[in-house]
Amino acid sequence: MILELKGIYKDYQQGKLTVPVLKDVNFSMEEGEYVAIMGPSGSGKSTLMNIIGCLDQATKGNFFLDGQDISACSENEMSDIRLKKIGFVFQSFHLLPRQTALSNVEMPLNYAKVPKKERKERALHALERVGLADRVDFRPNQLSGGQMQRVAIARAIVNRPKLLLADEPTGALDSKSGAQVMELFQSLNDEGVSVLMITHDAEIAEHAKRVVTIRDGILQEKR
Numbered sequence: 206m207i208l209e210l211k212g213i214y215k216d217y218q219q220g221k222l223t224v225p226v227l228k229d230v231n232f233s234m235e236e237g238e239y240v241a242i243m244g245p246s247g248s249g250k251s252t253l254m255n256i257i258g259c260l261d262q263a264t265k266g267n268f269f270l271d272g273q274d275i276s277a278c279s280e281n282e283m284s285d286i287r288l289k290k291i292g293f294v295f296q297s298f299h300l301l302p303r304q305t306a307l308s309n310v311e312m313p314l315n316y317a318k319v320p321k322k323e324r325k326e327r328a329l330h331a332l333e334r335v336g337l338a339d340r341v342d343f344r345p346n347q348l349s350g351g352q353m354q355r356v357a358i359a360r361a362i363v364n365r366p367k368l369l370l371a372d373e374p375t376g377a378l379d380s381k382s383g384a385q386v387m388e389l390f391q392s393l394n395d396e397g398v399s400v401l402m403i404t405h406d407a408e409i410a411e412h413a414k415r416v417v418t419i420r421d422g423i424l425q426e427k428r
């Protein structure tokens with residue numbers, strides 16, 4: 206099992222007000238699965254992704270990633286797990302604007318203290334993998350949206366994560382670039398990477414082999 210969430214609740218504190226966002230979420234995912242989470246805006250998708258991505262802790266409940274109890278982890282342990290096991294792709298790419306595609310992709314390897322030569326080789330390889338071998342020295346503002354997202358995917362896979370997490374990965378893209386992103390996810394999944402993708406687009410969700418829906422913080426398996 207790559208993911209196991211048991212009775213997950215998440216509340217946000219707004220001054221004196223407690224805002225319940227996730228309500229008793231139970232969800233698990235086998236290694237190698239490709240799952241989409243669908244739900245309207247404000248339903249708690251990003252909140253859930255932040256917990257699964259070890260960026261935030263649940264208010265209540267148990268969360269296991271690759272067999273490890275994350276509910277019991279410190280911030281440092283969580284950042285270590287993020288670096289080693291998870292690749293992130295966001296709707297708005299989150300690239301460093303002044304850095305080239307190559308340095309953007311090398312970034313997680315710097316954190317992982319990979320030696321310089323190997324960093325470059327692995328980043329180049331990841332950029333080749335996403336079809337951007339001829340764009341390694343370009344900065345984000347010299348790339349199209351689809352190309353920026355492919356740089357972000359190269360960055361997400363450069364540490365060879367077990368789990369790829371994507372929050373609305375095609376939300377800012379035209380349909381052709383979106384299709385390229387979906388092709389890449391498929392081929393990564395074919396190689397054994399578990400993929401969890403958040404989307405509110407039913408057509409995009411179709412690419413996953415399993416779809417779950419979230420509504421007002423309540424997760425439901427779609428049948």
Ligand code: ADP
Pocket residue numbers: 217218219224226244245246247248249250251252253
């Ligand atoms: P989605 O990604 O599905 O659009 P979010 O997970 O971003 O939804 O947000 C779900 C709900 O949680 C929203 O009502 C939002 O206002 C609230 N929320 C999200 N983040 C915070 C926060 N940091 N503090 C307070 N409320 C938040």
Ligand code: MG
Pocket residue numbers: 250251252372
């Ligand atoms: Mg969101």
